[in-house]
Structures are given as C-alpha cells and as structure tokens.
Amino acid sequence: xxxxxxxxxxxxxxxxxxxxxxxxxxxxxxxxxxxxxxxxxxxxxxxxxxxxxxxxxxxxxxxxxxxxxxxxxxxxxxxxxxxxxxxxxxxxxxxxxxxxxxxxxxxxxxxxxxxxxxxxxxxxxxxxxxxxxxxxxxxxxxxxxxxxxxxxxxxxxxxxxxxxxxxxxxxxxxxxxxxxxxxxxxxxxxxxxxxxxxxxxxxxxxxxxxxxxxxxxxxxxxxxxxxxxxxxxxxxxxxxxxxxxxxxxxxxxxxxxxxxxxxxxxxxxxxxxxxxxxxxxxxxxxxxxxxxxxxxxxxxxxxxxxxxxxxxxxxxxxxxxxxxxxxxxxxxxxxxxxxxxxxxxxxxxxxxxxxxxxxxxxxxxxxxxxxxxxxxxxx
Amino acid sequence: xxxxxxxxxxxxxxxxxxxxxxxxxxxxxxxxxxxxxxxxxxxxxxxxxxxxxxxxxxxxxxxxxxxxxxxxxxxxxxxxxxxxxxxxxxxxxxxxxxxxxxxxxxxxxxxxxxxxxxxxxxxxxxxxxxxxxxxxxxxxxxxxxxxxxxxxxxxxxxxxxxxxxxxxxxxxxxxxxxxxxxxxxxxxxxxxxxxxxxxxxxxxxxxxxxxxxxxxxxxxxxxxxxxxxxxxxxxxxxxxxxxxxxxxxxxxxxxxxxxxxxxxxxxxxxxxxxxxxxxxxxxxxxxxxxxxxxxxxxxxxxxxx
Numbered sequence: 001x002x003x004x005x006x007x008x009x010x011x012x013x014x015x016x017x018x019x020x021x022x023x024x025x026x027x028x029x030x031x032x033x034x035x036x037x038x039x040x041x042x043x044x045x046x047x048x049x050x051x052x053x054x055x056x057x058x059x060x061x062x063x064x065x066x067x068x069x070x071x072x073x074x075x076x077x078x079x080x081x082x083x084x085x086x087x088x089x090x091x092x093x094x095x096x097x098x099x100x101x102x103x104x105x106x107x108x109x110x111x112x113x114x115x116x117x118x119x120x121x122x123x124x125x126x127x128x129x130x131x132x133x134x135x136x137x138x139x140x141x142x143x144x145x146x147x148x149x150x151x152x153x154x155x156x157x158x159x160x161x162x163x164x165x166x167x168x169x170x171x172x173x174x175x176x177x178x179x180x181x182x183x184x185x186x187x188x189x190x191x192x193x194x195x196x197x198x199x200x201x202x203x204x205x206x207x208x209x210x211x212x213x214x215x216x217x218x219x220x221x222x223x224x225x226x227x228x229x230x231x232x233x234x235x236x237x238x239x240x241x242x243x244x245x246x247x248x249x250x251x252x253x254x255x256x257x258x259x260x261x262x263x264x265x266x267x268x269x270x271x272x273x274x275x276x277x278x279x280x281x282x283x284x285x286x287x288x289x290x291x292x293x294x295x296x297x298x299x300x301x302x303x304x305x306x307x308x309x310x311x312x313x314x315x316x317x318x319x320x321x322x323x324x325x326x327x328x329x330x331x332x333x334x335x336x337x338x339x340x341x342x343x344x345x346x347x348x349x350x351x352x353x354x355x356x357x358x359x360x361x362x363x364x365x366x367x368x369x370x371x372x373x374x375x376x377x378x379x
Numbered sequence: 380x381x382x383x384x385x386x387x388x389x390x391x392x393x394x395x396x397x398x399x400x401x402x403x404x405x406x407x408x409x410x411x412x413x414x415x416x417x418x419x420x421x422x423x424x425x426x427x428x429x430x431x432x433x434x435x436x437x438x439x440x441x442x443x444x445x446x447x448x449x450x451x452x453x454x455x456x457x458x459x460x461x462x463x464x465x466x467x468x469x470x471x472x473x474x475x476x477x478x479x480x481x482x483x484x485x486x487x488x489x490x491x492x493x494x495x496x497x498x499x500x501x502x503x504x505x506x507x508x509x510x511x512x513x514x515x516x517x518x519x520x521x522x523x524x525x526x527x528x529x530x531x532x533x534x535x536x537x538x539x540x541x542x543x544x545x546x547x548x549x550x551x552x553x554x555x556x557x558x559x560x561x562x563x564x565x566x567x568x569x570x571x572x573x574x575x576x577x578x579x580x581x582x583x584x585x586x587x588x589x590x591x592x593x594x595x596x597x598x599x600x601x602x603x604x605x606x607x608x609x610x611x612x613x614x615x616x617x618x619x620x621x622x623x624x625x626x627x628x629x630x631x632x633x634x635x636x637x638x639x640x641x642x643x644x645x646x647x648x649x650x651x652x653x654x655x656x657x658x659x660x661x662x663x664x665x666x667x668x669x670x671x672x673x674x675x676x677x678x679x680x681x682x683x684x
Binding site for chain 1: 380382383386387390393394486487490495496497498499500501502507508509517519521522588590591592593594595596597598601633634636637640649650653654657658660661
C-alpha cells in the first residue's frame with residue numbers, strides 16, 4: 001500500500017514537472033581513455049561530466065566507454081550502446097577516422113550524434129545528416145584561420161606539414177584555402193611519427209619565412225622540442241591542437257610565443273567561461289583544454305534541448321538542439337545550415353602565467369566563420 | 380644542398396644508433412635465452428619516465444639519466460625473476476602472450492602513477508644550442524651528443540661480449556645453453572644479468588629519445604616494432620647484425636622520407652609526388668626487410684636455423 005502511494009506521488013510529481021522532463025535521456029559516450037591519445041578523451045569526458053554534475057538533472061544518464069583510439073573497438077561499443085544499453089544520444093569521439101566508422105551508421109539508426117571534437121569534411125557536406133550535430137567545429141576551420149592569420153601577419157612563403165591521414169589532408173587544404181602567399185614545400189609525415197630531424201633539416205634549407213604544422217598530441221610535443229633544439233628560428237604557426245593545455249607542460253618554455261588559432265581560449269571574456277575555468281580547475285586540479293570546453297558545451301547544449309522537448313519526439317528535440325539555446329563558453333553560439341557552428345576563431349599566443357604555461361588571445365583570425373562544405377549539404 | 384645531405388646523414392646515424400640500443404637488448408635476450416620479449420618497449424618507457432621524474436624532482440638531467448639506467452635494469456631483474464624465468468621452456472606463443480600482458484601491466488601502471496598527460500623532459504643546459512660543423516652545417520649539440528654516446532655504448536658492448544668473461548659466457552649461451560649449464564655456469568644468474576643488461580640499454584635509449592620526443596604512456600610500442608624489424612634484418616641473436624640492421628633502418632627511413640618525394644617530383648605534379656613519396660617512404664623499411672628476408676632468410680648475420 002505504501003509503495004502504491006509513492007508511485008502515485010512520483011507520477012504526480014512527473015506531471016507537475018511538465019511533459020518535457022518526463023522522458024529520461026540516455027547518453028552513450030565513446031571516447032579515448034587509454035593509450036597514447038588518452039589525454040584528449042579524458043579532457044572531453046571531464047568537461048562533459050562537469051556540466052552534467054552542475055545541472056544535477058536526474059533524467060540524464062551517461063554511459064562512458066573507452067574506444068582505445070581503435071576504429072573497430074569504437075564500432076563495437078556503438079553497437080553495444082545502441083542495441084543493449086538503448087541510448088538515445090551518442091557523443092565523445094575524438095578522432096576523425098573513428099567518427100567516420102561510427103557516425104554514419106548510428107545516425108542512420110535514428111540516434112542523435114553530438115560531436116565533442118572530430119568533424120571530418122565528409123560529414124559536413126554531402127554526407128550531412130539531421131541527426132548529426134558538431135558542437136566543436138568543422139575539421140578545416142582552425143587551419144583555415146591559421147592560413148588567414150599567416151597572410152595578415154605578412155608571411156609570403158610557408159613551409160607546411162601534417163600527418164599523412166585524412167584529417168592531415170583536410171588541414172593542409174584548409175590552410176591553403178586562406179593563405180595568400182606561396183607554399184615553399186608541403187610534407188606529409190607518418191601518423192604517429194616521433195622523430196622530425198629529416199623534416200627540420202628540410203625546413204632549415206627551404207628558405208621559407210614561416211612554418212605551419214598540424215601535429216596533434218605527442219607528435220606535436222616531439223616536433224616542438226626538436227625544432228627548439230635545432231636552432232632553426234623560422235616562426236611557427238599552427239592550430240590549437242598543436243599547443244593545447246595538455247601538451248604545453250611537456251613542451252616546456254620552448255613553446256612560449258607560439259601563435260595558434262582556436263575557437264576557444266580560457267580568457268574569452270564571458271561569465272560562463274570564467275565559471276567553467278574556475279570550477280574545472282577546482283574539480284580536477286588542472287586547467288581545462290579546448291577538448292574539455294567542447295565537452296562542457298556539448299552537455300549544456302543537450303541539457304538545453306531536454307528542457308524544451310521530449311526525446312521521444314525526435315523532430316521537436318532536433319529543433320531544440322538546432323536552436324542552441326544555451327550559454328556557451330565561447331560566448332555566442334549558432335549552428336549553420338549543416339548543423340556545424342558558425343563562430344569566431346581567435347589567434348592565441350603561448351604565455352607563462354606564474355609557473356603555468358597557457359594560451360592568451362591576441363586577436364581575431366576569422367569572425368562568424370562558417371565551413372566550406374555547408375553549401376553542399378541539403379537537409 | 381651538400382650541407383642538407385650531410386645533415387640528413389648525421390640524422391640517419393643518430394636514429395640508427397638509438398635503435399641499436401633497443402635492438403641489441405632484444406637480440407641478446409632472444410639469442411641467449413630463446414625468449415621473445417614484447418615488453419622490451421615497456422622497459423624503454425620505464426627509462427624515459429624515470430629520467431623525466433628524477434630530472435623534475437632533482438633538477439638534474441644527469442641524475443635522471445642514472446635513474447633511467449637503474450630503474451630499467453631493476454624492472455628487468457624483477458620481471459625476469461618473477462615472470463620471464465617461468466617461460467624459457469615454454470613455446471614462443473606462451474612467451475608472446477605473457478610478455479604482451481606485461482605491456483598492458485606496465486602501461487596502465489605507469490598511467491596510474493604518472494597520469495595520462497605527457498611529462499616534461501628537456502635537454503640539459505650544457506647540451507642546448509647548435510655547433511657549426513665543416514661545410515657550414517649547423518647541427519644540434521644534443522643530437523651530436525647522442526651520436527657519441529651511442530657509439531661509446533656500441534663499442535663498449537662489443538668489448539664486453541668479445542673480451543670479457545661474461546661475454547664468453549653469453550656467447551657460449553647463444554651457442555649451446557644445455558652445455559654451459561652442464562659445465563657449471565650458473566645459468567639462472569647469467570640469464571638475469573643478460574636481461575638486466577638489455578633492459579638498461581633500452582632504458583638509456585628511452586631517456587635519450589624522451590628528451591627529444593614526448594614522454595608518454597605507450598611510447599615504447601612503435602620503437603619495439605622498429606627494433607624487431609632491425610633484428611630480423613640483422614639476423615636474430617647477432618649483435619653485429621643488430622648494429623648493421625639499425626644503421627640500415629635509420630638510413631633507409633631518414634633518407635627515404637627526405638629523398639622519395641623529391642624523386643617523384645621529377646615526373647609527377649608536386650602534390651601527388653608528396654602523397655606518393657611519403658606513402659612509399661613510410662613503407663620503405665618494411666620493403667627492405669622483405670628483400671633481405673627473400674635473399675637471406677635468416678637475416679644478414681643470422682646463423683642458419
């Protein structure tokens with residue numbers, strides 16, 4: 001009898017709370033938590049879970065699994081989450097090759113996918129999908145901004161290098177799309193390469209006036225250290241991935257002064273961002289990286305949609321996501337027609353604050369920048 | 380152009396010598412004990428982390444270097460006495476499984492202690508900067524120091540194996556394990572010493588390479604694969620083969636990355652020359668390995684099986 005009463009009370013409470021919150025939402029997060037690229041996934045997860053914790057919404061459940069940076073593992077996890085855990089929303093993938101393995105099939109099964117990082121060009125143009133939202137950027141964006149910055153800084157002859165894999169090719173294409181000068185030489189390095197002596201020797205001999213490099217994670221650490229040791233002093237430019245918060249500590253003071261382009265920085269001046277940086281630091285004892293910022297925004301976007309629509313009405317829920325009615329750490333946040341953000345991209349410089357290396361904004365590279373593929377998307 | 384070519388030759392030599400530090404331990408352990416040790420890359424990682432941690436704690440790179448040798452050798456001794464010793468009489472599949480498990484244990488253990496983010500390790504002040512070599516070639520002092528250190532270790536290793544009593548035992552162990560045990564050599568002790576020696580060399584390589592690259596969990600596996608390529612090319616069990624194989628792999632890899640895109644550019648347009656050249660460059664050492672295996676199935680200096 002007592003059980004009956006509580007049930008009735010609970011049902012009444014649900015009705016009182018309104019139909020929108022009645023439906024619990026289950027999120028499956030697949031991200032890289034072990035192996036060489038773990039720092040990135042851990043940051044994205046911690047940012048996401050910080051927002052979840054702050055919202056304290058009992059209707060939001062999150063299941064987290066480690067993809068080990070392997071496409072086959074990611075596909076298995078996605079199948080398990082969709083079929084067994086019956087999640088409504090998937091998120092969390094860091095690497096573009098894993099995203100290409102998981103996203104097309106997940107959205108075809110009518111699951112929502114919110115990207116916290118990877119956003120390959122294939123999913124932004126002809127392959128766009130109403131169930132796929134990129135909260136971070138489109139892959140080319142930060143590289144395009146770097147190209148634009150290099151031109152405006154007066155560089156005429158750039159030496160460019162990136163790993164030989166799809167995102168590396170997107171990167172150099174993006175840089176060249178906005179760079180007005182000449183390309184002295186274009187080099188693709190092996191993915192996961194750690195010794196860059198041969199490339200640095202070519203840079204030394206090239207006569208270029210600037211070097212653009214996209215080498216995320218450990219590759220960037222190795223390149224930066226060896227570049228500093230080599231005595232070559234041609235200025236370096238890169239996207240934020242080459243100089244994010246997780247890498248700086250390992251590169252050390254050699255990174256100071258390095259210019260990089262990013263759509264997020266810890267000194268973007270708005271109340272949400274300030275609170276995010278402070279609470280993240282208090283919770284985890286380190287500064288957030290841009291991956292953490294994307295994770296935080298993704299969770300808040302999802303929570304904002306949950307407040308407006310019920311997940312069982314997919315169309316209404318997608319509309320609620322499209323409205324992007326949440327307070328972003330990036331300040332303003334708007335989705336373009338292919339559900340990728342239209343946003344400002346900043347130029348940052350690596351500085352030392354006390355004992356900690358971090359980035360500070362020194363200018364805007366591109367404002368209200370949309371991606372190059374939106375026109376190919378018909379939705 | 381000449382000085383660029385010379386610089387690439389020095390780079391080849393440097394990467395070859397670092398590979399030799401890894402490959403010599405791997406080939407010794409295989410030659411003397413008949414053991415395939417996949418966890419050799421983990422010992423390299425232990426060396427790098429020990430160097431980074433001690434250098435950060437004491438502020439001295441040199442203490443870090445000593446720590447890397449000691450930590451890797453100690454890890455080697457522990458692993459040999461606790462686990463590897465039980466595997467000598469098992470077949471290679473069991474050894475591969477057990478040492479693969481050790482990779483996982485070392486990786487997650489390191490993550491547990493040091494976290495997932497890469498550690499900082501930098502060149503000591505005395506070795507920063509560049510020197511100008513003949514031919515107006517500017518070359519980093521640290522890379523030059525690594526080349527010299529690598530040569531010293533290589534010579535030391537050849538003297539140890541060729542001229543000392545321990546070396547005689549190691550060579551005898553390679554030739555006939557059963558017989559030297561019957562002659563009264565303490566075979567357990569010999570195995571532990573050889574394993575610790577190999578581990579210390581891997582740890583030293585980890586410390587050197589960690590200084591120019593990133594000290595992170597999982598850094599050992601790519602190097603392990605290269606080291607296996609080296610000992611297959613050189614002939615399994617042969618120190619001389621490991622040296623020649625290392626230099627060959629270092630030279631092929633560096634020069635391939637440097638020259639192939641240029642070679643293709645003579646008859647292809649620049650962007651496809653870059654794509655084809657760099658794709659082929661990353662396969663080149665495996666092509667060399669396949670060629671060597673085709674012409675000499677037991678490697679350049681391997682004994683016929």
